[in-house]
Amino acid sequence: MELPSMDSIKVAVRVRPFNQREKNAGSRCVISMQSGTTTIIHDPKNPEHIKTFTFDLAYWSHSGFQRDKNGVLISTGSNSEFAGQRDVFRDLGQGVLDSAWQGYNATLLAYGQTGSGKSYSMIGYGADKGIIPNVCEELFKATENKEKNQQYQVTFSMLEIYNEQVSDLLSKTKKPGGLKVREDQHQGFYVDGLTFVPCDSYAQIERLMEQGLKARTTAATSMNATSSRSHMLISIQFKQVFLDGDLTKQSIINLVDLAGSERQKSSGSERDRLREGSRINLSLTTLGNVISALADVAMGKRVLHIPYRDSVLTRLLQSALGGNSKTLMIAAISPADICYEETLSTLRYAERTKKIKNKAVINVSPTEKLIKELKAENNRLLSRLAGLGNSGKRVADKTKELEYLLARNQLHLQTIQITWEHQLEEARKEWEEQYRAITQERQMIKAFPYLFNVNEDPQLTGVLKHFIQAGSSDVGQAPSNKIILQGLGISDKHAMFTNMDGEVTVTPQSKCRVIVNGIPTVTKTKLQHLDRVILGSNSAYLYIGFPSERSSDDLARFDYDFFQSELAAAEGVSVDKLGALNDKDGKVDPSVLAVFQDYIKLIPLVAEANQMSEELMKGLKMELKVKNLASSDSKGYDLQKEVIVKVTNRETQEVWIWSKAKFINRKYLMEEFYQHFLDGGDIHVAQEDDPFWDPIEAIHLGSAHVWLQSLAYGMKLEAQAELLNSEGLEEAIVLINIIPCSSTGEANSEDDVVIDPLELLGKRIDFQIQIIQCLGVKWLKEDTRRGIQIGYKIYDLPITLYTKPVWKNVNAKIEETVHFVALNASHKFLNYLQKNALIVDLWGLQEGCAELNCTQEDLITWEGNILVDNTKTLTAQETNQATSNQMAELYLKLLKLEQETELLRNINRALREENVLLKDTLRGYSPRQDQKLSSVSKIATHQHHSDSPQMCTSRISCDADFAKALKVFYQSMNTVRGQFLKLRHYRLPEDDQMLRPFTQRQSHLLKDIGELLEASLWKLKNDVALIVKKKRESLVHTKYRGSSFP
């Protein structure tokens, strides 16, 4: 018997050239490669910090290339390290072919973030052919020299996995819900009903791939699915039949272009109430889990379960990963600094993958034996079928399954028995029509103007062409149209194109969305060669004029981003406008570019979401906004901006603000929901599960900066501050006073003004913040049923303070005063006062929403003030977001404890002072006694004395008890601090599945801290009470004895 060949998965890294976006951002290259196997990545924030990875191969495709006359990228010369498509094929593709010839199964996976070059390596662009076409071409080249008595059989299939649904890219009909993945004892997992096309030439495969890509593009445009989120799997079955030996050697070649691997970043934005639209990522996440588990197995760790079954992709790749296959992975990476995190994550992923060991065997079987086995199995299936009862759902299911297996075996038998030539002939007939259409299309390109689709994924751009023939052509979803277009927001009859007198025009049907070069049109519009046309919410086309108008145009310039930038410009958003304020050295701030990129990425998504909302009658209007975070920066820096989505219910005028991450998640969920609606499913859903719904919430309307400098000089400030919204427009005016005062709240007089704020260092500072009124609130002008609250947070205060809600008043009277105190003003605090502003936030309340918590009780000290500048304690700001509320609570407890300790310290101090006094008295009375006493106790440096030996001992024991109590208390506080620190340093796990155990652990720890705090405080109070009692008794005793003194 053939021994399995134990091989690790072979891994290659490939780094691509900068793309336009990276060039615009002035990106630096953070990747370098050495000796064909080593990849080095430099941390852009800390260039000395490098990480080195070694893989089987490292391809430098970043520089040192030029385009030859056919458009193929080739090396510039012998000095260049450049690896072109042929180089990659020579190592990886040839490896796949060799395995196939030997009868091994072979798999090639491409992994990497969106736009990193997966499709470029796997499929290629135009003449720059990737591994798949090259493998196919070489395979057929080799079979041409076939030996006598040997037959080669090649079948080709192509499928896509999107949102855990499998679509057959070579099938003429689309099955709703996709194809099922089934499991077979011998074969493992397979896709039931997938089209396998027998092929005998490379040209045939080329056309099949074209066809498959077309199906993928149509699906992406009509189902508004995002191709970079889908996986494409091409499977080639290669059989070598040795006719004389009656043997069949069989190999399955799987070529997988995986979905973009980037993780949805949720940092900086709240988690969504709804589950993540996670099925979109399920296959990729599971692939990661399978790879990790297999890497652990290879390292000798005990692994109980490998989660192959958890996703469609991993089921189909089961034998490719840790099974019977020779497997290769190409990790595609971007060279740019802005992609550092993702690139590092790809390299780490690749590192794990290379550990996996596979056991490939040569698949060779006697043809006769196979037939016998199949027949025997059929007999077994038949007898099992006969043995089943005939009622009940389980029986029905089982019967169905057995019948299905029988039918499949029968088919398998037939395919073995029917001659290969016959199968080829059948396939040829079936595909003839499709091939004819492709040939016809090539002819028409030369004769007519046409619309050329532009997709977010460049791989799918230009795949669909709609010809505008002479006369008029209606466009729309209805089959009666000359040009039938599927797509979100495209009506049955959407527009009319005319081609007359050498001129092409477009006329939209009433209310149908047609945008030409970024501008919506409602009337007949003449089209010029290379005009950009958007139909419906997001179907983008480049208009290619008459052949006479065309020259050697660079169509790649008009990519998807170009279309969206044009739309953004029409909405008044451009890099210049966003970055106008930061443009110091002629370079645009990279963060501004990033915001612009986010904006244009979201434009089509928002248009689609609005369309879905309309069709599903959800009544929501979604709008993109750029939020300027300067309004929440206490120094007023105008650096960061972020994109948000404002959601308004058209009927009730309720408003929500969604972060980018939340919107994207909702968009996926909306798509799922909408697809369900299109498939005729029930669209009634519980409100909590509705992606279009959210509970009513308070909305952040705007912020004002109230500079605190006057406080640092002990001066009163009376301000009328403008509350600006995220677009920098006035929302309201707030009247606010900041008044330095005495500890009892009387305002300081002018004499109290200081010349140098440092005079206040180490001193007590009292001040009041008075919020008087909010004038001309726009939020209320729009809808008088609404209300407002004002919130602010000063210096190191762990929580935001809110004023009481005021409803239905455009000029809301607030009149609230809060007294703050810094007991021991620090340098940092004085500095803060001089350089920072108080950010005053205006919150909009709407009917039915929860008001913001405005109780301050927990913060109030025994003097009735709120303590600030308490640097000894931990700032809750730094604590983990996820548990920040609990942390804030604990922080307050700690704060209170410290205050109480301070109180106890004061008592202790007073006691000591009293003792020093008594000691002096005693010194005059008995010097010897004094000496003796000093040696009795070592509790404090200044020892306590008494006017009598008994009394002295009693005082000493009081102090000793007090010191002991404090020591115990401090010890437990240290434990608390330690635990608190631990809590702060916990990081949220990246893996969502670990979230539950993580929060459980956090809660336990918080509970423990809480209990320990309570217990320590209780003990301290108890101890002090006992000491005080003891002291009182001794005082009474002293008094009594003192009175009897002579």
Ligand SMILES: Nc1ncnc2c1ncn2[C@@H]1O[C@H](COP(=O)(O)OP(=O)(O)OP(=O)(O)O)[C@@H](O)[C@H]1O
């Ligand atoms: N090695 C390379 N040389 C030249 N251009 C490249 C290379 N790799 C990628 N590109 C270019 O980068 C762009 C994105 O590449 P590609 O479509 O392969 O990305 P992808 O990883 O498949 O992304 P997605 O996950 O969105 O499908 C394309 O325009 C492609 O031509």
Ligand SMILES: [Mg+2]
């Ligand atoms: Mg791709």
